Amino acid sequence: xxxxxxxxxxxxxxxxxxxxxxxxxxxxxxxxxxxxxxxxxxxxxxxxxxxxxxxxxxxxxxxxxxxxxxxxxxxxxxxxxxxxxxxxxxxxxxxxxxxxxxxxxxxxxxxxxxxxxxxxxxxxxxxxxxxxxxxxxxxxxxxxxxxxxxxxxxxxxxxxxxxxxxx
Amino acid sequence: xxxxxxxxxxxxxxxxxxxxxxxxxxxxxxxxxxxxxxxxxxxxxxxxxxxxxxxxxxxxxxxxxxxxxxxxxxxxxxxxxxxxxxxxxxxxxxxxxxxxxxxxxxxxxxxxxxxxxxxxxxxxxxxxxxxxxxxxxxxxxxxxxxxxxxxxxxxxxxxxxxxxxxxxxxxxxxxxxxxxxxxxxxxxxxxxxxxxxxxxxxxxxxxxxxxxxxxxxxxxxxxxxxxxxxxxxxxxxxxxxxxxxxxxxxxxxxxxxxxxxxxxxxxxxxxxxxxxxxxxxxxxxxxxxxxxxxxxxxxxxxxxxxxxxxxxxxxxxxxxxxxxxxxxxxxxxxxxxxxxxxxxxxxxxxxxxxxxxxxxxxxxxxxxxxxxxxxxxxxxxxxxxxxxxxxxxxxxxxxxxxxxxxxxxxxxxxxxxxxxxxxxxxxxxxxxxxxxxxxxxxxxxxxxxxxxxxxxxxxxxxxxxxxxxxxxxxxxxxxxxxxxxxxxxxxxxxxxxxxxxxxxxxxxxxxxxxxxxxxxxxxxxxxxxxxxxxxxxxxxxxxxxxxxxxxxxxxxxxxxxxxxxxxxxxxxxxxxxxxxxxxxxxxxxxxxxxxxxxxxxxxxxxxxxxxxxxxxxxxxxxxxxxxxxxxxxxxxxxxxxxxxxxxxxxxxxxxxxxxxxxxxxxxxxxxxxxxxxxxxxxxxxxxxxxxxxxxxxxxxxxxxxxxxxxxxxxxxxxxxxxxxxxxxxxxxxxxxxxxxxxxxxxxxxxxxxxxxxxxxxxxxxxxxxxxxxxxxxxxxxxxxxxxxxxxxxxxxxxxxxxxxxxxxxxxxxxxxxxxxxxxxxxxxxxx
Numbered sequence: 001x002x003x004x005x006x007x008x009x010x011x012x013x014x015x016x017x018x019x020x021x022x023x024x025x026x027x028x029x030x031x032x033x034x035x036x037x038x039x040x041x042x043x044x045x046x047x048x049x050x051x052x053x054x055x056x057x058x059x060x061x062x063x064x065x066x067x068x069x070x071x072x073x074x075x076x077x078x079x080x081x082x083x084x085x086x087x088x089x090x091x092x093x094x095x096x097x098x099x100x101x102x103x104x105x106x107x108x109x110x111x112x113x114x115x116x117x118x119x120x121x122x123x124x125x126x127x128x129x130x131x132x133x134x135x136x137x138x139x140x141x142x143x144x145x146x147x148x149x150x151x152x153x154x155x156x157x158x159x160x161x162x163x164x165x166x167x
Numbered sequence: 168x169x170x171x172x173x174x175x176x177x178x179x180x181x182x183x184x185x186x187x188x189x190x191x192x193x194x195x196x197x198x199x200x201x202x203x204x205x206x207x208x209x210x211x212x213x214x215x216x217x218x219x220x221x222x223x224x225x226x227x228x229x230x231x232x233x234x235x236x237x238x239x240x241x242x243x244x245x246x247x248x249x250x251x252x253x254x255x256x257x258x259x260x261x262x263x264x265x266x267x268x269x270x271x272x273x274x275x276x277x278x279x280x281x282x283x284x285x286x287x288x289x290x291x292x293x294x295x296x297x298x299x300x301x302x303x304x305x306x307x308x309x310x311x312x313x314x315x316x317x318x319x320x321x322x323x324x325x326x327x328x329x330x331x332x333x334x335x336x337x338x339x340x341x342x343x344x345x346x347x348x349x350x351x352x353x354x355x356x357x358x359x360x361x362x363x364x365x366x367x368x369x370x371x372x373x374x375x376x377x378x379x380x381x382x383x384x385x386x387x388x389x390x391x392x393x394x395x396x397x398x399x400x401x402x403x404x405x406x407x408x409x410x411x412x413x414x415x416x417x418x419x420x421x422x423x424x425x426x427x428x429x430x431x432x433x434x435x436x437x438x439x440x441x442x443x444x445x446x447x448x449x450x451x452x453x454x455x456x457x458x459x460x461x462x463x464x465x466x467x468x469x470x471x472x473x474x475x476x477x478x479x480x481x482x483x484x485x486x487x488x489x490x491x492x493x494x495x496x497x498x499x500x501x502x503x504x505x506x507x508x509x510x511x512x513x514x515x516x517x518x519x520x521x522x523x524x525x526x527x528x529x530x531x532x533x534x535x536x537x538x539x540x541x542x543x544x545x546x547x548x549x550x551x552x553x554x555x556x557x558x559x560x561x562x563x564x565x566x567x568x569x570x571x572x573x574x575x576x577x578x579x580x581x582x583x584x585x586x587x588x589x590x591x592x593x594x595x596x597x598x599x600x601x602x603x604x605x606x607x608x609x610x611x612x613x614x615x616x617x618x619x620x621x622x623x624x625x626x627x628x629x630x631x632x633x634x635x636x637x638x639x640x641x642x643x644x645x646x647x648x649x650x651x652x653x654x655x656x657x658x659x660x661x662x663x664x665x666x667x668x669x670x671x672x673x674x675x676x677x678x679x680x681x682x683x684x685x686x687x688x689x690x691x692x693x694x695x696x697x698x699x700x701x702x703x704x705x706x707x708x709x710x711x712x713x714x715x716x717x718x719x720x721x722x723x724x725x726x727x728x729x730x731x732x733x734x735x736x737x738x739x740x741x742x743x744x745x746x747x748x749x750x751x752x753x754x755x756x757x758x759x760x761x762x763x764x765x766x767x768x769x770x771x772x773x774x775x776x777x778x779x780x781x782x783x784x785x786x787x788x789x790x791x792x793x794x795x796x797x798x799x800x801x802x803x804x805x806x807x808x809x810x811x812x813x814x815x816x817x818x819x820x821x822x823x824x825x826x827x828x829x830x831x832x833x834x835x836x837x838x839x840x841x842x843x844x845x846x847x848x849x850x851x852x853x854x855x856x857x858x859x860x861x862x863x864x865x866x867x868x869x870x871x872x873x874x875x876x877x878x879x880x881x882x883x884x885x886x887x888x889x890x891x892x893x894x895x896x897x898x899x900x901x902x903x904x905x906x907x908x909x910x911x912x913x914x915x916x917x918x919x920x921x922x923x924x925x926x927x928x929x930x931x932x933x934x935x936x937x938x939x940x941x942x943x944x945x946x947x948x949x950x951x952x953x954x955x956x957x958x959x960x961x962x963x964x965x966x967x968x969x970x971x972x973x974x975x976x977x978x979x980x981x982x983x984x985x986x987x988x989x990x991x992x993x994x995x996x997x998x
Contacts, residue, residue: 085400
């Protein structure tokens with residue numbers, strides 16, 4: 001065996017010691033995800049604080065893993081959670097079942113459910129894998145109010161925000 | 168006469184007078200409809216059923232058919248599209264359903280219907296089973312040329328009553344609901360108001376939408392405009408599972424589908440979300456009454472019993488099944504032949520059979536609590552196999568005597584009303600005016616409590632005993648009797664209004680003899696139907712239980728132990744508690760801790776109908792099967808199983824494994840049920856109109872019947888001669904005969920535990936004729952004191968001109984402990 005070959009190999013090893021490492025020291029350092037990464041779901045709100053989710057269960061119907069469970073109830077002006085008549089009184093996602101395909105996002109008529117960037121989903125028991133409505137809902141925005149809120153009569157009687165005529 | 172025509176190239180032969188839309192449906196071609204409904208007259212309001220029709224051309228001068236070059240009839244197509252729902256078929260027509268012109272025409276109609284329809288399918292309760300949604304997908308254009316800003320906005324939540332809500336925006340003005348109320352029910356309490364784009368549905372009644380059939384409008388509504396308070400925003404249709412059941416509230420035996428889904432509030436277990444009609448054209452068609460639809464909540468009441476209880480040191484405490492059953496078995500063993508089993512027609516055949524067998528093995532009696540006779544006569548003179556109120560025609564007659572079907576059995580009322588409109592001779596005999604009178608050809612009025620006299624009068628004029636001449640009666644009775652004589656088939660519905668047990672016995676006999684006088688016993692649409700107070704009273708008679716003519720206190724005299732199943736005699740009459748307190752062992756088996764259960768030594772928790780398999784035998788003697796819809800409440804068991812488990816401890820062999828096996832024993836032991844099995848009861852055949860398929864627009868959202876039409880039992884026939892019985896003598900001397908009358912919404916345990924119908928429960932009040940009120944010198948808002956047999960009660964009162972002279976009415980089961988008509992003294996309350 002040629003000792004020169006051996007030295008050349010060792011030189012490569014030595015030079016690598018001065019390169020920047022490609023690995024990250026997770027969890028101290030977290031690698032940023034891509035914009036379209038599909039992580040943990042969030043239920044969004046409008047600027048005034050009303051929940052976008054109207055409890056239509058279309059996400060549950062679209063879910064190929066049967067991970068979503070929705071129950072709905074009726075809004076009133078005295079106790080309003082979302083625009084329109086219907087809101088989700090129960091909203092649960094079983095994260096152990098979820099395959100993060102994003103079909104729920106596609107099915108949502110109000111863009112209420114969004115797969116966000118959080119991927120840190122680990123549990124020590126199965127019950128903790130069920131994310132409830134309170135865990136999924138984002139906090140009320142700065143100028144909004146928390147739900148349920150009291151609203152003026154007939155102000156929010158439509159569940160789907162209106163769109164302008166096509167130009 | 169039949170007509171042959173060509174639809175989309177294939178020939179189809181249908182009876183003359185068939186509507187084009189139905190002819191196409193029978194051929195398998197779906198012409199979309201919104202306003203048309205196969206149970207109602209066509210109106211052609213929505214225009215979505217457009218088709219091209221070509222008719223054979225005729226020479227104007229001679230009227231002869233013109234022929235084309237090849238010698239075939241020349242077909243002329245009109246310039247315009249026509250509505251298939253309003254046009255009856257013609258010989259030799261050529262109809263194009265799927266031509267380009269017809270498709271374009273329908274596309275434009277759908278586009279027009281959607282001009283103001285809101286796009287809120289995601290929250291609409293009809294979304295997923297919506298004819299408009301389906302037809303827009305199938306026939307719509309996908310785009311609209313109308314301006315979005317021109318959409319009108321109307322009320323989204325408009326309560327027509329506390330049960331039915333209207334979304335005015337979603338309404339496409341097809342008038343199915345108003346036509347249902349006008350044509351089918353005859354309760355025109357909702358209607359159109361205004362016109363054009365301002366047109367809206369309003370209710371004219373107070374309380375709103377005051378009809379016993381209002382829920383059906385939500386089934387036939389082709390959009391989500393009408394929703395029930397029960398199911399509103401409750402679940403999406405595609406999430407529901409369905410189970411077949413039978414309504415347990417009256418002897419009609421309406422076929423139901425229970426829609427269930429799991430719910431967080433029930434720890435992820437199934438709950439019944441809605442009750443829907445299941446098609447059975449021989450029983451309830453595609454309708455059910457509001458009681459059947461809305462009172463199911465009692466099955467989920469938190470007051471349900473969840474564990475057996477045993478009396479220890481004078482107190483009822485929770486116990487294990489083993490302990491409770493052992494204690495109950497000891498009590499029954501000690502009593503042996505002095506044990507009494509008491510049950511009601513609320514139970515299913517399996518339960519009643521096991522109870523009867525257990526009591527027979529002990530040597531005791533099995534008693535039915537209902538105080539109405541005639542079940543044994545129904546077994547002989549009941550309606551023949553194939554009887555169907557929907558098939559009654561011009562040559563048939565129906566006699567309804569001593570019953571108010573609108574309150575006691577609403578669907579029978581509905582179907583008899585429609586039969587009368589088809590030309591069936593309807594004879595209504597009652598002491599007072601009832602809702603069926605409006606449709607009766609003959610109205611026979613008799614004095615309070617004198618139904619038997621009237622029936623004997625009818626019998627006399629139909630060739631009965633000459634001794635009966637004294638019951639001949641007035642002109643109305645005579646013409647009714649002649650109508651019975653003339654009719655080909657006669658069905659007789661008899662009830663217990665104004666009669667005690669002996670009275671109903673005499674009435675049943677008289678009615679049976681009228682049937683016999685026609686000489687058609689056992690033929691279809693001939694025979695007796697008892698308007699029983701409960702769903703399965705007939706089944707109880709068939710299983711061998713009998714009422715005690717002299718009343719329960721007589722049955723309990725000398726008894727040591729009583730086993731009471733699905734009955735609450737103490738709740739019905741608190742004064743009747745004494746004989747129960749004397750018993751050494753009282754076992755009560757029920758859903759709730761009833762007043763009787765509170766006196767019991769052992770209380771056993773039973774299951775509700777939604778949790779159970781079993782069978783009911785309807786008033787028309789149709790045996791029908793129930794399937795479990797939801798998991799049973801923890802701690803409870805089905806009645807037949809509890810009885811069997813108890814029997815094992817007494818070394819009596821009863822079936823305790825499964826309901827079908829109990830039924831096998833019934834089929835081996837009960838003559839009329841010989842050879843029947845659950846499979847026979849589950850048999851189905853195609854029915855018209857088709858409902859519940861992919862085309863929800865045709866018949867509405869009622870469910871197709873895939874789980875069984877049931878089997879109608881054949882009556883045994885006249886057999887040994889029957890003798891009429893004189894009416895029991897009314898005791899005279901008191902001033903008014905107080906008659907309990909059945910009301911649909913009574914204060915029964917089902918209604919008390921269902922919040923939806925709370926506001927409609929009949930109030931406890933004495934109903935008096937205005938003349939009587941004047942005679943007694945009563946003031947507007949006061950109370951009256953009634954007294955009988957040394958008891959007295961203070962009641963509110965109301966006036967009605969329908970009260971026959973010499974009597975007063977009180978709603979049955981509203982709180983007054985009175986089940987038989989009783990002479991009472993009424994006077995002004997002192998305070």
